[in-house]
Amino acid sequence: MAKGLHVPNEIGQLRRVCLHRPGDELLNLPPSELDRLLFEDVPFLEDAQAEHDAFAQTLRNQGVEVVYLEDLVAEAFDAMPSAREEFLDQYLAEAGIKGKILPAAIRERLGAIADNREFVKKTMAGLTKDEIDLPLVRSLPLDAVSRVESETNLAIDPMPNLYFTRDPFAVIGNGVNLNRMYSATRNRETIYGKYLFKYHPDYKDTTLYFRRDASFHAEGGDVLNINEHTIAVGISQRTQAAAIDVMAQNMFWDSDSKVDRILAFEIPNSRAFMHLDTVFTQIDVDKFTIYPAIMETLRVFELTPSLRSGEVSIREINDTLEHILAGALGIDQVKLIPCGGGDPIAAAREQWSDASNTLAVAPGKICVYARNTVTNDVLYKEGMDLLVIPSAELSRGRGGPRCMSMPFWRDDLPTG
Numbered sequence: 504m505a506k507g508l509h510v511p512n513e514i515g516q517l518r519r520v521c522l523h524r525p526g527d528e529l530l531n532l533p534p535s536e537l538d539r540l541l542f543e544d545v546p547f548l549e550d551a552q553a554e555h556d557a558f559a560q561t562l563r564n565q566g567v568e569v570v571y572l573e574d575l576v577a578e579a580f581d582a583m584p585s586a587r588e589e590f591l592d593q594y595l596a597e598a599g600i601k602g603k604i605l606p607a608a609i610r611e612r613l614g615a616i617a618d619n620r621e622f623v624k625k626t627m628a629g630l631t632k633d634e635i636d637l638p639l640v641r642s643l644p645l646d647a648v649s650r651v652e653s654e655t656n657l658a659i660d661p662m663p664n665l666y667f668t669r670d671p672f673a674v675i676g677n678g679v680n681l682n683r684m685y686s687a688t689r690n691r692e693t694i695y696g697k698y699l700f701k702y703h704p705d706y707k708d709t710t711l712y713f714r715r716d717a718s719f720h721a722e723g724g725d726v727l728n729i730n731e732h733t734i735a736v737g738i739s740q741r742t743q744a745a746a747i748d749v750m751a752q753n754m755f756w757d758s759d760s761k762v763d764r765i766l767a768f769e770i771p772n773s774r775a776f777m778h779l780d781t782v783f784t785q786i787d788v789d790k791f792t793i794y795p796a797i798m799e800t801l802r803v804f805e806l807t808p809s810l811r812s813g814e815v816s817i818r819e820i821n822d823t824l825e826h827i828l829a830g831a832l833g834i835d836q837v838k839l840i841p842c843g844g845g846d847p848i849a850a851a852r853e854q855w856s857d858a859s860n861t862l863a864v865a866p867g868k869i870c871v872y873a874r875n876t877v878t879n880d881v882l883y884k885e886g887m888d889l890l891v892i893p894s895a896e897l898s899r900g901r902g903g904p905r906c907m908s909m910p911f912w913r914d915d916l917p918t919g
């Protein structure tokens with residue numbers, strides 16, 4: 504396996520994947536901030552870590568190399584120490600810290616962490632005011648005011664959603680979308696991708712098809728690599744139609760990109776269906792899991808390069824989802840396997856805990872959450888090879904195996 508990225512499809516044997524092991528950021532997640540920080544409940548960190556370790560080990564057992572986001576960013580700083588300084592300036596500017604005294608004290612606190620990996624993990628975890636050395640100001644009204652302003656005593660918010668590595672950036676072919684994310688809390692996460700793809704010795708030459716300073720928002724959970732030529736992108740709560748236009752402009756005429764067709768799937772704008780991959784994932788050469796209720800409102804658009812160079816043609820496709828997908832894959836037919844086995848209550852319950860959000864490790868071999876028993880039973884009967892992972896704590900952040908993983912390398916599928 505060479506350096507860099509290679510993800511020409513959704514299901515080819517996974518060789519390398521980027522994860523983030525949940526860390527102290529989950530300890531800085533108070534109940535009062537759950538809505539804003541996009542969680543439904545407070546997870547128990549130790550169990551979340553044990554479940555995540557089981558997930559990583561399941562992947563390793565399948566011959567997948569697991570790399571961790573925190574390690575990659577630290578390696579980038581090891582290779583280029585000045586990058587850490589640049590990062591810290593930007594991190595502080597984006598952290599929403601009020602006043603003048605606090606930023607300086609925080610800079611000192613974070614700057615004093617010698618080990619790059621510990622430094623990166625601390626920037627992810629957030630910081631309470633008690634952790635900062637403010638000897639001269641502790642008794643001043645300024646500090647008192649900012650303590651009252653924020654009930655939580657947080658000087659810097661944690662980034663609890665980092666273990667959903669699918670979203671801040673998305674690998675497409677040999678390049679990457681570095682996203683501008685929908686929410687203020689998650690948008691901060693994209694800084695790690697920026698420094699990884701700018702300075703890490705193995706990834707620094709990666710082409711970016713989308714940038715974090717874009718005017719529109721997009722997230723990786725909305726991007727599915729159907730094959731080298733076609734990607735599917737959700738128009739969703741998290742990804743705006745105009746952002747897909749930007750991707751098309753940047754991919755269709757780029758010499759590194761083979762993508763010349765984007766299928767844009769308009770799905771309902773709601774938290775339950777925040778990304779395309781919450782309702783729809785590919786599990787085999789001719790099979791997808793799907794949340795059946797979205798079929799009623801689904802609209803699909805096709806973006807292709809127009810004959811006039813630099814322009815994108817867009818048309819709505821009025822056909823069944825099966826036909827559209829079979830056409831994109833160049834096969835006769837595809838099978839859509841309904842989440843919850845067609846029972847509306849089981850489907851809704853299990854979709855909420857990511858039954859449609861599977862991670863293919865190879866064609867027909869998929870990683871799923873143990874809790875989704877009805878859907879897993881259906882998948883098993885369809886002949887899928889299930890890699891079942893524990894999910895009591897990890898699922899509290901509303902994301903499944905696909906959300907928790909960003910493939911860096913997959914094998915090509917045999918053609919013909």
Ligand SMILES: NC(=[NH2+])NCCC[C@H](N)C(=O)O
Pocket residue numbers: 541542664667669670689723724725777778780781860900901902903905906
């Ligand atoms: N690709 C996904 N479906 N990711 C799920 C992310 C969940 C996360 N709590 C959020 O709201 O952003």
